[in-house]
């Protein structure tokens with residue numbers, strides 16, 4: 001897929017420039033930077049795929065930038081057959097199947113950038129059958145985006161879904177565009193701004209993944225995106241590497257692999273600045289696969305990684321522009337905190353399903369009490385047929401025409417390949433819902449291609 005390219009003009013360390021560059025990378029746009037001493041502004045020249053006159057965007061305007069980049073941006077249809085919340089592998093896979101197999105008009109709402117968690121990760125994928133080992137997750141996400149665009153799925157990038165309600169009488173709404181009567185009203189608000197839109201959909205698929213865990217310490221919010229990160233986006237890593245020591249919080253496989261990759265680069269080129277420091281609340285090794293434990297220990301022996309076991313970060317410190325260090329010390333003892341200079345801190349401690357906004361449509365969500373009673377594993381996760389056999393198929397939620405797939409689901413495997421599989425299963429579950437649910441005649445508008453299709457394929461009594 002040919003891509004947009006960009007030139008970013010502005011002073012390199014300026015906050016606006018950093019934001020623009022992250023956004024471009026998240027949207028798979030190759031960019032070069034032109035250093036200009038003009039601290040108040042950033043100017044982006046976007047060149048379309050195949051060349052042509054560049055489009056100039058002044059300032060950090062995420063909506064304007066992403067609107068230019070995507071082929072199939074939101075066309076404000078009256079209603080869609082399917083609205084997918086979240087464009088990680090689960091959402092993209094479901095949307096691709098929904099559009100290409102069944103022809104449903106499909107819109108994806110995405111808060112951040114296409115690709116989901118995978119799209120923000122430096123690590124190579126080595127466990128996905130058929131994908132060459134070493135493929136970057138970011139590049140995989142780029143391929144998905146091309147497939148989605150080619151299929152004709154629409155995007156609403158830079159918007160966060162904030163609520164879903166049911167339409168009282170879908171047949172009376174009079175909306176066009178979709179073959180299904182719109183049963184759901186979805187509100188979505190601009191990620192960076194106040195503007196909001198209302199969408200209508202016949203079916204809704206929730207593939208909102210996990211929200212990264214935060215440290216919850218002083219200074220974290222202040223330096224978010226300016227030294228404190230929750231993914232390992234190559235732009236952020238490259239910038240941090242030029243400047244000094246990189247801190248990683250966490251001891252799971254994601255944190256360990258990030259530390260190993262950075263340490264190995266340093267080993268190849270000792271002139272590279274900085275080392276890697278890992279902050280681990282308990283003992284290292286119990287949350288990591290043995291092969292990664294051995295590789296981290298080997299890097300420690302070669303002085304490429306420093307492990308601070310039994311320690312936590314109490315404060316992020318910096319100048320006004322960016323993070324310059326942390327205070328850390330023995331777990332639970334902030335009074336014994338000591339300073340350490342760092343160029344960046346990557347917080348890689350997993351995440352939780354952020355589903356509070358789904359209150360009100362009757363989904364079953366795992367509570368803290370469920371976890372205490374060991375009924376379910378992850379508070380906030382959506383319970384589906386995969387964990388409760390009364391709800392039927394893997395991705396059905398028990399709520400009419402609402403489905404959930406991927407990491408947001410209780411019992412999810414939390415792997416890219418699994419999310420891709422669940423997305424595809426969701427499209428088949430939704431099709432089965434229309435065919436077998438006994439409701440399809442009420443759900444589908446007459447005289448539409450979808451109606452003719454289901455009339456031909458529905459089981460006869």
Ligand SMILES: Cc1cc2nc3c(=O)[nH]c(=O)nc-3n(C[C@H](O)[C@H](O)[C@H](O)COP(=O)(O)OP(=O)(O)OC[C@H]3O[C@@H](n4cnc5c(N)ncnc54)[C@H](O)[C@@H]3O)c2cc1C
Nearest residue numbers: 086088089090111116117161208209406407414415416419
């Ligand atoms: C740093 C990192 C490294 C990883 N490495 C690997 C690996 O090597 N191999 C592997 O198999 N797996 C890996 N994983 C796990 C894998 O990425 C996830 O299991 C997978 O991405 C889950 O897919 P998903 O579609 O369910 O959710 P996600 O990929 O998390 O996507 C969810 C999307 O929904 C969006 N969203 C959330 N809420 C809203 C809302 N209200 N409105 C609109 N949009 C919303 C988010 O912005 C996000 O883009 C890694 C994860 C991380 C974080």
